[in-house]
Amino acid sequence: MKGMSLIVKTITNIVIGFIFLYGLYIILHGHLTPGGGFAGGVIIAGVFVLKYLAYGSSKAGEKKSSIISSVFESVGALLFVGIALLGLLLTGVFFLNFIPRGTPLHLLSAGIIPLCNIAIGIKVGAGLFSIFLALAAFKYIMED
Amino acid sequence: MSIIPLYFTIPLITAFIIPLLGKISKSLVWIVTTIVSFALFILALYGVTLTQETSMIVYKMGNWPPPLGIVMAFDSFSALMVLVISIIVFTGCFFSLRYIAHYTGQWKFYTLYMLITAGMMGIAITGDLFNMFVFLEIAAISSYCLVAFGVDAEELEASFKYMVMGEIGGLTFLLAIALLYARTSTLNLADISNTIQGNGMNSFFWMILGMLLFAFSIKAALVPFHTWLPDAHPAAPAPVSSLLSGIFIKVLGIYTTARIVYNIFGLTRANAPTFFNLLIGLGLLSIAWAGLTALKQKDYKRLLGYSTVSQIGYIMIGFGIGNYYGVAGAVFYILAHALGKGLLFLTSGAVVHRAGTRELDKLAGLGESMSTTAWSFRFGALSLIGLPPLVGFFAKLFIVLGAIKAGLLWLAIIAIGLSVLTLAYLLKIENNVFMKKGKMAGLKKAPFTMRIAMVFLVIVMLLTGLGFQTLMNFIVGPAAHALLRGFEYAQLVFGSFALNF
Numbered sequence: 001m002k003g004m005s006l007i008v009k010t011i012t013n014i015v016i017g018f019i020f021l022y023g024l025y026i027i028l029h030g031h032l033t034p035g036g037g038f039a040g041g042v043i044i045a046g047v048f049v050l051k052y053l054a055y056g057s058s059k060a061g062e063k064k065s066s067i068i069s070s071v072f073e074s075v076g077a078l079l080f081v082g083i084a085l086l087g088l089l090l091t092g093v094f095f096l097n098f099i100p101r102g103t104p105l106h107l108l109s110a111g112i113i114p115l116c117n118i119a120i121g122i123k124v125g126a127g128l129f130s131i132f133l134a135l136a137a138f139k140y141i142m143e144d
Numbered sequence: 145m146s147i148i149p150l151y152f153t154i155p156l157i158t159a160f161i162i163p164l165l166g167k168i169s170k171s172l173v174w175i176v177t178t179i180v181s182f183a184l185f186i187l188a189l190y191g192v193t194l195t196q197e198t199s200m201i202v203y204k205m206g207n208w209p210p211p212l213g214i215v216m217a218f219d220s221f222s223a224l225m226v227l228v229i230s231i232i233v234f235t236g237c238f239f240s241l242r243y244i245a246h247y248t249g250q251w252k253f254y255t256l257y258m259l260i261t262a263g264m265m266g267i268a269i270t271g272d273l274f275n276m277f278v279f280l281e282i283a284a285i286s287s288y289c290l291v292a293f294g295v296d297a298e299e300l301e302a303s304f305k306y307m308v309m310g311e312i313g314g315l316t317f318l319l320a321i322a323l324l325y326a327r328t329s330t331l332n333l334a335d336i337s338n339t340i341q342g343n344g345m346n347s348f349f350w351m352i353l354g355m356l357l358f359a360f361s362i363k364a365a366l367v368p369f370h371t372w373l374p375d376a377h378p379a380a381p382a383p384v385s386s387l388l389s390g391i392f393i394k395v396l397g398i399y400t401t402a403r404i405v406y407n408i409f410g411l412t413r414a415n416a417p418t419f420f421n422l423l424i425g426l427g428l429l430s431i432a433w434a435g436l437t438a439l440k441q442k443d444y445k446r447l448l449g450y451s452t453v454s455q456i457g458y459i460m461i462g463f464g465i466g467n468y469y470g471v472a473g474a475v476f477y478i479l480a481h482a483l484g485k486g487l488l489f490l491t492s493g494a495v496v497h498r499a500g501t502r503e504l505d506k507l508a509g510l511g512e513s514m515s516t517t518a519w520s521f522r523f524g525a526l527s528l529i530g531l532p533p534l535v536g537f538f539a540k541l542f543i544v545l546g547a548i549k550a551g552l553l554w555l556a557i558i559a560i561g562l563s564v565l566t567l568a569y570l571l572k573i574e575n576n577v578f579m580k581k582g583k584m585a586g587l588k589k590a591p592f593t594m595r596i597a598m599v600f601l602v603i604v605m606l607l608t609g610l611g612f613q614t615l616m617n618f619i620v621g622p623a624a625h626a627l628l629r630g631f632e633y634a635q636l637v638f639g640s641f642a643l644n645f
Contacts, residue, residue: 070163077160085153087206094149095206 003056012054020047023125030117031110037120044121045128052136066133069126076123083112083119147187147194148203148216151226152266152279154180154187159258166251174241177254181234181261188223188230192619195223199626200636202271210271210638211335217271217637220622224475225268225391225399227619228482231604232390233261235486236383239597243382243493253293253381260286260387264395271637273321274331280317280363280396284310287388291380302372302379309372313362320355323348334637337408341631345416349409353419356404364397366460367430370453374437377452378445378502382493385445389452390486394478398456402463402474407626407633413466413550423464424555428562430457435565444502444577445492447569448485454565455481455528461559462543470546472616472624476539479608479620480527484536487524487601491517494590494598495577504573508582517590518578520598525570527605530563535609538616 003009026033027040048065057065087096102109158180165173194201195218203216237257244253263283270276288310292303325331327348328339340349358369365373373393377385405411405419413420431454438450459481462474494517495510496502511518527536540563547556589595608615629636 067167071167074160074163078157081153081157081160085157088149088153092146093204093207094146094153097206 004054008054012050016047016051019043019050023047023121027117027121028107028114031113032105032107037117038124040117041121041124042128044125045132048125048129049132052132057136062133062136066130069130069133072122072126073130076119076121076126079119080116080123083115087112146201146203147190148201148218148269149205150187151184151191151269152262154184155258155262155265159255159262162251162255162258166254170250173251173254174237177258178234178237180258181230181237184261184265185227185230185234188227191218191223191226194218195220195622196618199622200633202637211330211332214275215271215332215334215637216269217334217633218269219626219633219636220619221399221403221475221626222269224479224619224623225395226265228479229261229264229268229391229395231601232387232482232486233257235490235597235601236387238600239386239490239493239594240381240383241593242591243497243594247293247381253290256286256290256293257384257387259283260290260392264392267395268399271333272331273324273333273336276333276400277314277317277321280400281314283392283396284314284363287384287392290384291376291388293381293384294379299379302375306372306376309362309369313359313369316355316362317359320352320359323355324352332637333403333408334634337410337631337634338638340409341634345409345411353405353409357401357422360397360401360404361426362397364393364401364456364460365453366397366426366456367433367453370430370434373453374446374449377449377489378443382445382489382496385448385492386486386489389449389489390482393452393456394459394482398459398463398474398478402471402627405463406471406628406630410631412630420464420466424461424552425464427457427460427464428555428558430454430460431559431562431565432457435562435569438569439565439572441569442504444495444504444507444573445489446502447504447573448488448492451488451528451566451569452481452485455485458540458543458559461555462546465543465546465550465552465555467546467550468624468628469542469549471627472620473539473542473544473546475623475627476535476542476616476620479615480535480539483601483605483608484524484528487520487598487605488528490594490598490601491521491524494594497594498587498590499584504576507577507584508580509585510587511578511580512585513587514590516595516598520602521574521578523602523605525574527609529567529570533609533612535605535612538609538612 023040023043026035026043027037030036084095087098088094091098097111099111101111158176162173165176199219201218205214244250260283263279263286266279267276270279288303288307291306292299324336328336330336362369377389380388411419434450434453438447438454441447441450459474459477462470462477494514495507499507527534530537530540544556544559547559
């Protein structure tokens with residue numbers, strides 16, 4: 001629970017929002033610029049890891065976080081498969097890009113690809129954070 | 145709406161729903177998994193009927209045409225593999241209810257179980273080499289976790305050993321894919337096949353084939369590369385041992401080898417006799433070496449693990465013979481061994497569940513107290529040994545017929561002679577555990593769901609044995625023909641694309 005020094009905590013407080021925003025940017029612009037769901041998800045997971053390292057944590061907090069992150073991980077994966085399956089249900093082709101593509105190089109374009117990126121971002125962010133928790137809090141999680 | 149992508153999406157979705165359900169109720173997870181695996185079984189039967197009408201169903205993922213996009217190529221051989229996977233997955237799932245009860249984190253087991261199913265289904269129906277690698281890794285990584293599921297020292301050691309060996313195979317496969325992609329500029333199996341057909345087999349392609357054979361031999365646990373299996377398969381929970389030994393190594397090792405050798409590289413005994421003799425050699429070595437080692441084992445499941453390595457040798461011989469009877473025998477053997485060894489590992493699970501030990505010396509007198517388990521074991525063992533009218537007999541018969549037709553009389557004699565080994569090591573279990581009178585005679589019967597799972601497999605085995613002619617005409621025969629088509633595979637994949645597009 002103790003965490004690191006006041007300097008680290010203050011700096012973390014300042015940068016954490018920017019890093020999160022940058023992660024969101026990378027995810028949302030996945031179809032336009034380099035990056036995408038995986039890279040953005042890793043950055044977002046980094047936010048939570050940074051918060052944990054700077055502030056420390058308790059047994060209860062870690063348990064709660066591991067449950068929440070595993071739920072988000074499942075939801076992300078289900079969203080991704082759901083988008084793919086929606087193509088199968090609506091048009092008869094699995095993974096068909098059934099949404100109109102729009103104008104290239106605009107934020108709202110490329111059909112289902114931004115949606116897939118968001119789903120991957122959730123999955124990867126939650127997944128990597130789960131891995132971090134599994135390493136850090138492994139003895140509490142194993143008790144379940 | 146085509147059903148082809150459902151084979152791997154249904155288990156995949158279930159795998160990700162289970163962690164959410166697991167937070168609500170434990171029994172709900174089992175119910176959902178059982179329903180899903182039964183639905184897969186029904187879908188697999190429907191898939192078999194589909195392949196009766198069209199010899200090759202090509203499904204374009206996201207409607208991208210073949211050389212660019214990923215295709216699913218579903219033919220009779222895929223249909224047979226999907227059917228066998230779904231049978232073993234269904235019985236294993238039914239068996240798991242009581243067996244898994246004493247582990248913590250049960251929903252994790254079912255998540256991994258469904259992921260391994262998705263991976264195997266994907267390998268069996270994909271028509272893209274890199275896609276095959278991805279599914280292979282999904283299945284393999286899930287299996288590493290499942291082997292370590294008990295998290296005892298023995299299980300973790302087995303899992304680590306398995307992971308190191310398995311990843312050497314997996315990475316060799318990846319390297320082979322990279323080299324092949326550099327040369328042919330395509331990852332589509334049919335397109336690679338066309339390139340090979342155009343260039344002929346040069347030394348580069350032989351090197352690739354060698355690397356692939358090495359990778360798949362590790363996955364299939366053929367003898368020089370088998371050392372991980374006798375540790376890994378016994379360490380896993382019994383329903384998983386049944387899945388791993390029954391079908392997993394066949395999908396990852398045997399199916400991939402057969403598909404690539406016959407359909408992609410277009411090899412036949414006529415144009416590559418040395419390579420086919422190598423397959424026969426690997427097969428014979430596996431049968432003899434692992435069979436002899438199995439005789440010395442003192443652990444129920446470890447003996448069965450060595451038996452699996454030994455039996456895989458017969459399948460390899462069948463593919464190495466390379467004529468219709470040999471290939472049909474090998475395909476039949478995949479089915480027969482999946483049912484037989486799946487059943488034997490389930491009986492081991494029932495015995496371990498009640499007696500709490502796997503050592504043959506300590507187990508005695510279970511024949512009276514666990515009669516269903518004992519009789520299930522006897523049926524499974526007799527099928528593996530090859531006694532008519534059980535399904536194992538017909539599988540061996542076709543392999544022997546194939547050897548005689550190919551003019552390899554010595555091979556036929558050796559193959560029959562070596563099945564004495566099978567009889568010997570399975571009798572050792574029968575004698576020690578079920579025939580001998582002993583202090584374990586007072587144990588309770590196996591739980592009801594376990595008995596249902598075992599009896600189901602016995603019934604399937606009897607039905608496949610008695611109805612072997614029907615099976616031959618509708619499932620095994622077409623599967624063998626699908627392999628012996630050779631380069632025609634590529635034409636079928638691209639041909640149906642031209643019709644649909």
